[in-house]
Amino acid sequence: MKKLLAKIQLPAFLEDYRLRYVAGVMVILAVIDIIVASFIRPWLAGLMLLFLIGLVAAIFYGLEAITKNTNKYISNLAYRIKRGEQEALIKMPVGILLYDKDLTVEWANPYLQQYFGDAELLGQPLSAIDADLAKLVSSNQDSNESQTITWGDHQFEMIIQKSIGVAYLMDITRYAKIEAQAENERVVIGQIFLDNYDEITQTLDDQTVTNLNSYVTNQLTNWANEYGMYVRRIANDRFLLVAYVQALQVVEADRFKILDTIREETSKQNYPLTLSVGIAYGDANLAQLAITSQSNLDLALGRGGDQVVVRAKGEQARFYGGKTNPMAKRTRVRARMIAQALQELFKQTDKVFVVGHSRPDMDAIGAALGIRRIAQMNGKDCYVVVDPDHLHSDVERLMSRVGQDPEIANSIVTPEAALSQVTDQSLLVMVDHSKPSITSAPALYDRLAARTVIIDHHRRGEEFPENPMLVYIEPYASSTCELITEMFEYQPTNNGSINKLEATAMLAGITVDTKSFSLRTGTRTFDAASYLRSVGADGLLAQNLLKESVASYIQKNHLIDSVEMISENMALCTGEDDTPYDPVIAAQAADTLLSLSDIDASFVITRRPDGRIGISARSLGDINVQVIMEELGGGGHLSNAATQIQGHTVAEAKDMLLKTIDATEDSE
Numbered sequence: 001m002k003k004l005l006a007k008i009q010l011p012a013f014l015e016d017y018r019l020r021y022v023a024g025v026m027v028i029l030a031v032i033d034i035i036v037a038s039f040i041r042p043w044l045a046g047l048m049l050l051f052l053i054g055l056v057a058a059i060f061y062g063l064e065a066i067t068k069n070t071n072k073y074i075s076n077l078a079y080r081i082k083r084g085e086q087e088a089l090i091k092m093p094v095g096i097l098l099y100d101k102d103l104t105v106e107w108a109n110p111y112l113q114q115y116f117g118d119a120e121l122l123g124q125p126l127s128a129i130d131a132d133l134a135k136l137v138s139s140n141q142d143s144n145e146s147q148t149i150t151w152g153d154h155q156f157e158m159i160i161q162k163s164i165g166v167a168y169l170m171d172i173t174r175y176a177k178i179e180a181q182a183e184n185e186r187v188v189i190g191q192i193f194l195d196n197y198d199e200i201t202q203t204l205d206d207q208t209v210t211n212l213n214s215y216v217t218n219q220l221t222n223w224a225n226e227y228g229m230y231v232r233r234i235a236n237d238r239f240l241l242v243a244y245v246q247a248l249q250v251v252e253a254d255r256f257k258i259l260d261t262i263r264e265e266t267s268k269q270n271y272p273l274t275l276s277v278g279i280a281y282g283d284a285n286l287a288q289l290a291i292t293s294q295s296n297l298d299l300a301l302g303r304g305g306d307q308v309v310v311r312a313k314g315e316q317a318r319f320y321g322g323k324t325n326p327m328a329k330r331t332r333v334r335a336r337m338i339a340q341a342l343q344e345l346f347k348q349t350d351k352v353f354v355v356g357h358s359r360p361d362m363d364a365i366g367a368a369l370g371i372r373r374i375a376q377m378n379g380k381d382c383y384v385v386v387d388p389d390h391l392h393s394d395v396e397r398l399m400s401r402v403g404q405d406p407e408i409a410n411s412i413v414t415p416e417a418a419l420s421q422v423t424d425q426s427l428l429v430m431v432d433h434s435k436p437s438i439t440s441a442p443a444l445y446d447r448l449a450a451r452t453v454i455i456d457h458h459r460r461g462e463e464f465p466e467n468p469m470l471v472y473i474e475p476y477a478s479s480t481c482e483l484i485t486e487m488f489e490y491q492p493t494n495n496g497s498i499n500k501l502e503a504t505a506m507l508a509g510i511t512v513d514t515k516s517f518s519l520r521t522g523t524r525t526f527d528a529a530s531y532l533r534s535v536g537a538d539g540l541l542a543q544n545l546l547k548e549s550v551a552s553y554i555q556k557n558h559l560i561d562s563v564e565m566i567s568e569n570m571a572l573c574t575g576e577d578d579t580p581y582d583p584v585i586a587a588q589a590a591d592t593l594l595s596l597s598d599i600d601a602s603f604v605i606t607r608r609p610d611g612r613i614g615i616s617a618r619s620l621g622d623i624n625v626q627v628i629m630e631e632l633g634g635g636g637h638l639s640n641a642a643t644q645i646q647g648h649t650v651a652e653a654k655d656m657l658l659k660t661i662d663a664t665e666d667s668e
Contacts, residue, residue: 256308296309346380358390456473503535511543572605
């Protein structure tokens with residue numbers, strides 16, 4: 001009996017136990033109705049029985065047909081899905097590569113096969129088929145994200161599933177070309193400025209000026225046409241440049257040789273003309289591009305001119321040129337204008353704070369004392385901010401002298417004391433530096449960042465206060481003390497004048513930065529020194545303040561004893577990695593090396609007291625040490641620059657310096 005029941009196959013729709021129960025209950029109820037009807041009307045019971053049998057047969061037939069059609073549809077759909085999967089693997093425009101743990105190819109779809117030509121893939125090591133692709137797959141196996149790779153003449157988006165050994169490659173060469181074209185056709189706006197046009201043309205006759213204008217315009221126009229750019233003269237000393245990024249890239253590869261061409265050709269005619277250029281790109285807003293290009297031009301001029309500054313939105317600035325020493329202006333108009341502007345700012349200020357760079361030298365302290373006196377001459381209280389824990393011996397001697405003058409001593413405050421006295425109407429004057437990162441009072445700068453004045457003689461770097469109220473940066477000046485000395489002529493005299501100690505400190509500052517008037521001096525340097533002497537500066541006292549201690553002298557000579565020639569005209573000294581050297585001693589050693597024959601540039605690498613590695617660089621002017629130091633994160637002058645490096649040894653800093661020097665020489 002059990003065997004017989006096992007052989008009976010129920011319809012597919014009754015294989016679901018829930019349908020069986022429902023069907024059974026309905027049949028039982030129908031049978032009960034028929035039995036009850038047989039007692040009332042027998043013929044009605046017979047009729048109901050026939051109807052029940054017919055209904056059950058119809059339901060069985062209909063449900064069986066529906067089940068067969070459903071199964072047929074599902075089977076057909078499954079077949080189509082399977083066929084679609086197979087067709088997708090074979091024909092879809094995505095390369096699929098299966099490989100084992102040894103990078104042996106197990107399978108590749110026909111789309112990927114076309115990139116290999118007729119080469120046999122199955123069972124072959126991927127490195128033997130294509131070493132470049134093997135390297136790309138191997139190096140990106142641990143990445144779970146899509147990677148853009150270049151393989152041969154094509155670019156791909158590649159995704160790798162390392163767990164199953166599959167690489168998916170989507171050819172995006174077409175879209176990459178469109179993207180590159182859009183990138184190359186971005187608009188570039190540049191501002192070209194003739195640095196010393198006014199100074200040169202004021203002594204020339206009209207015909208010579210006309211010839212000079214024609215020469216410069218023709219040179220710039222021909223240069224622009226050669227590279228597919230547009231140049232338009234918009235003023236006597238200014239041009240507008242419009243180009244595409246692809247043209248800019250070619251010009252950058254040429255390193256803007258137009259600067260050298262114009263400077264050299266005009267020099268032969270005894271009126272050397274130099275250009276400064278600010279270029280901006282990377283912003284869809286043309287008005288913002290123009291503003292950025294002007295800002296880049298200001299940066300180029302602040303660094304001394306005769307150079308190009310290129311900067312895209314969100315990127316670091318790139319510098320070209322700057323091979324010549326900045327030329328001194330022939331008038332004092334700018335000094336008078338700055339003095340007057342400073343007086344107007346003093347009228348809007350309740351207190352003035354003056355701060356130099358960290359570990360200040362005599363130029364920074366002398367300049368700070370000069371500004372303090374100018375503020376007092378304008379009836380304003382002024383405080384010189386000095387960190388007493390980081391002073392060199394010469395500055396300590398000056399501070400000892402200042403302590404004997406109650407008037408000045410009461411104006412010397414620590415960064416903490418200055419911060420406690422500052423108000424929203426106070427003014428901060430940064431002297432001998434323009435980088436907020438190296439100021440002696442960073443907290444004070446943060447408090448007065450919107451009310452800042454900068455007076456400096458170093459070339460402006462990319463790091464710069466965002467919105468200073470007044471900027472006076474003149475790289476041609478020997479020192480900041482020289483710039484401030486020139487302002488005294490335009491100050492009111494009813495509130496006193498500079499005293500002997502202040503004049504001596506400023507004279508000492510000029511002496512230090514010019515190496516006793518032997519380097520970086522011009523006629524205005526001697527004029528400033530003459531003025532300071534006339535108001536009481538004591539040359540003998542200045543020399544006494546600048547005297548070295550015996551220990552410093554021995555340490556400096558110890559550094560010089562390690563000298564080695566790294567090229568025909570470059571010398572390098574290095575200190576011990578475990579011995580800290582005062583930065584002033586390193587700078588003095590670099591200066592001393594320049595006094596030796598056949599040395600045009602010198603570098604001194606030492607461990608600083610703060611743990612960083614310091615590099616002091618000096619040159620006689622033919623070698624631009626500023627560019628070298630900027631590559632290492634520093635800055636300064638063409639002939640006087642430095643940098644500090646964190647997290648490296650002296651030996652590592654030396655290797656970095658040598659590589660930078662080689663790269664700089666190769667680019668010239």
